[in-house]
Amino acid sequence: MQSLVIVAHGSHLNPDSAMPTHTHAETIRETGAFDEVRTGFWKEEPSLREVLRTARGDDMYVVPLFISEGYFTERVIPRELRLEGWDPELWDSEGISADTATLVASDIDKEVHYCGPVGTHEAMTDVLIRRAVSVTGDETVGDGFGFAVVGHGTERNKKSAKAIEYHTERIRETGRFDEVHSLYMDEEPEVDDITDYFDCEDIIVVPLFIADGYHTQEDIPEDMGLTDDYREGYAVPAEVEGHRIWYGGAVGTEKLTADVILERAADAGAEIGDAIARVRQQTNPTEAVVE
Amino acid sequence: MSVAVSEPQLAAFRERVAAGTLTHDGLAVEYDGETDTYQIETPEHHTAIAGDELDTVDAELAAYITNWYFYTHEIATDVNRAFCRWLEHADEHAVPERYNALESGLSREWGQLEITTTVSTDGSRQYELRHIDDSNVEASALQSHTNPFDAREIGTLDAKNRYRPLRTAPSLKTGWIFSDLSATELYEAVEAFYPATVVNWYREQRGELDIDHWRDEQDRQSGIYNLITVLPDEAVEWAAAACCDDSQCLKRREWQLSEDEPLDAEGGEGVFPCRGPCSMVVAAGREWAKLERQDTQTYEFELTPSEKAQLEAIIDAVADDAVDEIREADVANAANRWRVRYLREKRFDENGNLSGTLTRSDAEANDS
Numbered sequence: 001m002q003s004l005v006i007v008a009h010g011s012h013l014n015p016d017s018a019m020p021t022h023t024h025a026e027t028i029r030e031t032g033a034f035d036e037v038r039t040g041f042w043k044e045e046p047s048l049r050e051v052l053r054t055a056r057g058d059d060m061y062v063v064p065l066f067i068s069e070g071y072f073t074e075r076v077i078p079r080e081l082r083l084e085g086w087d088p089e090l091w092d093s094e095g096i097s098a099d100t101a102t103l104v105a106s107d108i109d110k111e112v113h114y115c116g117p118v119g120t121h122e123a124m125t126d127v128l129i130r131r132a133v134s135v136t137g138d139e140t141v142g143d144g145f146g147f148a149v150v151g152h153g154t155e156r157n158k159k160s161a162k163a164i165e166y167h168t169e170r171i172r173e174t175g176r177f178d179e180v181h182s183l184y185m186d187e188e189p190e191v192d193d194i195t196d197y198f199d200c201e202d203i204i205v206v207p208l209f210i211a212d213g214y215h216t217q218e219d220i221p222e223d224m225g226l227t228d229d230y231r232e233g234y235a236v237p238a239e240v241e242g243h244r245i246w247y248g249g250a251v252g253t254e255k256l257t258a259d260v261i262l263e264r265a266a267d268a269g270a271e272i273g274d275a276i277a278r279v280r281q282q283t284n285p286t287e288a289v290v291e
Numbered sequence: 292m293s294v295a296v297s298e299p300q301l302a303a304f305r306e307r308v309a310a311g312t313l314t315h316d317g318l319a320v321e322y323d324g325e326t327d328t329y330q331i332e333t334p335e336h337h338t339a340i341a342g343d344e345l346d347t348v349d350a351e352l353a354a355y356i357t358n359w360y361f362y363t364h365e366i367a368t369d370v371n372r373a374f375c376r377w378l379e380h381a382d383e384h385a386v387p388e389r390y391n392a393l394e395s396g397l398s399r400e401w402g403q404l405e406i407t408t409t410v411s412t413d414g415s416r417q418y419e420l421r422h423i424d425d426s427n428v429e430a431s432a433l434q435s436h437t438n439p440f441d442a443r444e445i446g447t448l449d450a451k452n453r454y455r456p457l458r459t460a461p462s463l464k465t466g467w468i469f470s471d472l473s474a475t476e477l478y479e480a481v482e483a484f485y486p487a488t489v490v491n492w493y494r495e496q497r498g499e500l501d502i503d504h505w506r507d508e509q510d511r512q513s514g515i516y517n518l519i520t521v522l523p524d525e526a527v528e529w530a531a532a533a534c535c536d537d538s539q540c541l542k543r544r545e546w547q548l549s550e551d552e553p554l555d556a557e558g559g560e561g562v563f564p565c566r567g568p569c570s571m572v573v574a575a576g577r578e579w580a581k582l583e584r585q586d587t588q589t590y591e592f593e594l595t596p597s598e599k600a601q602l603e604a605i606i607d608a609v610a611d612d613a614v615d616e617i618r619e620a621d622v623a624n625a626a627n628r629w630r631v632r633y634l635r636e637k638r639f640d641e642n643g644n645l646s647g648t649l650t651r652s653d654a655e656a657n658d659s
């Protein structure tokens with residue numbers, strides 16, 4: 001019996017924080033790839049401390065729905081799950097290549113496969129591009145468009161910028177968009193100056209964040225000049241200094257993110273059949289849903 | 292009630308008994324292959340039944356056999372099984388008596404959930420789940436749900452559409468019903484309403500509940516929550532009394548300062564235990580740790596006796612979430628909005644200082 005346990009941050013203040021976790025859990029549940037899909041949170045319930053005891057599988061795959069390696073994936077989650085013998089070295093990663101480590105969780109006296117975060121998996125690049133499609137409604141979007149991947153910056157976590165740069169480079173390598181750049185909230189190049197960094201008239205902007213919240217719904221739209229007051233909303237696209245900004249909001253809310261969770265578990269050995277292909281198709285905003 | 296053992300149930304029963312003595316929930320069965328006879332013992336009777344008569348057993352025996360089948364074939368986990376047994380008071384009543392009670396439905400409360408178990412003539416159970424305050428409401432007047440995972444969304448906002456970060460707060464909204472859940476679906480719905488409560492209750496029932504006391508929690512923190520290590524012990528006492536009271540959370544607090552240092556605050560009467568300070572208490576504890584760094588200082592205020600009492604009444608109204616219960620024109624209530632606005636007009640200066648008294652002296656304010 002296989003269990004998938006998605007662990008995420010959650011919030012005491014904002015119910016939207018956990019929304020992507022629950023949405024993706026439901027998408028994966030519907031594929032039937034796992035006998036059960038559980039969710040656990042740092043700030044909500046069940047807590048990280050108790051989530052494993054709610055699961056009953058013999059093969060357990062724990063996937064952190066986090067953007068980058070760092071404090072939460074390397075310290076908080078392993079501690080709260082009580083992964084015996086955990087050491088970040090087991091992932092053998094410099095910031096973007098964490099894959100999986102198999103350890104006994106003392107809470108349940110069973111082995112669990114502890115996977116790297118969703119945000120640094122290569123499949124996340126596809127989700128960013130999918131977001132460009134869903135925000136423009138154009139399956140072939142690319143020509144004449146710039147693409148900005150937005151991150152928090154390195155103030156709190158040096159590895160978070162690595163994830164941003166990694167996906168920026170991968171999107172650039174596809175050659176699909178005319179220009180691709182990384183921008184940050186609290187360091188240069190800053191998202192405030194977005195129009196200085198692009199020649200393209202049309203710029204797609206996607207924050208590499210898991211959930212929409214203060215940063216993606218208030219800070220970034222105001223910083224870019226999409227609106228003076230986030231409460232009044234903003235147009236998509238919005239005109240800013242001669243550019244059209246197609247702002248996509250947190251990439252983690254894109255339904256295809258469920259695919260990356262599946263990829264993480266499959267990389268760790270989960271048997272999931274054709275679930276990845278089905279999720280890719282079902283979550284495509286420009287294709288008819290195939291039952 | 293009339294109970295009949297179905298063909299698949301009989302086949303499973305024969306197969307099981309052929310493999311060795313069966314004992315389950317008051318039923319003990321041995322099979323003698325040579326005579327093709329079943330020796331069946333229940334608290335009520337001892338019977339010998341020939342193999343070809345097994346499909347005509349009386350209702351009492353049929354109850355035992357179908358009960359065995361339900362609990363061994365229709366429930367997948369020990370936790371779910373224990374929970375379903377608890378729901379029908381299985382430890383207190385023998386199977387036939389239980390079936391009679393379940394025929395019309397047997398209800399138990401789990402936090403603010405009312406769970407009603409009924410049994411079909413083949414022994415399978417159905418579970419109905421609704422809010423305890425909807426106990427007497429016609430099912431047709433409630434919003435009907437079939438997907439147990441809907442429970443998470445129902446529990447996200449309270450009746451005033453405020454977010455419920457603490458799922459076990461006694462603020463679950465009413466107006467919904469899951470009228471026909473299987474044992475597995477019931478478990479999922481309860482898990483979605485009150486995460487991990489069933490499994491922790493189960494561990495407690497077995498004497499295996501692992502408790503993280505406050506000092507364990509302090510020792511484990513890192514990052515910004517390291518600050519809770521400086522929260523004074525007496526503040527932990529106040530925090531437990533303020534946050535973990537039954538009026539705030541339906542879990543029964545089992546954690547103490549440490550295993551050897553019990554807290555005086557009431558732990559509550561909840562059916563399911565709380566095995567450690569939750570993230571809300573830890574986050575609040577961090578805030579109090581910051582606030583408790585301040586020293587007290589002496590202020591002088593001019594207040595009438597009724598104004599002092601009014602300040603106390605306002606604090607009570609907020610702390611007891613009673614503000615919305617105060618009627619618009621009930622100016623006699625000290626926490627009435629007009630009374631409070633009047634007090635503010637009278638006693639606050641233009642900077643919002645009570646009686647014009649600075650919160651900090653000018654020098655202190657400049658320092659900070």
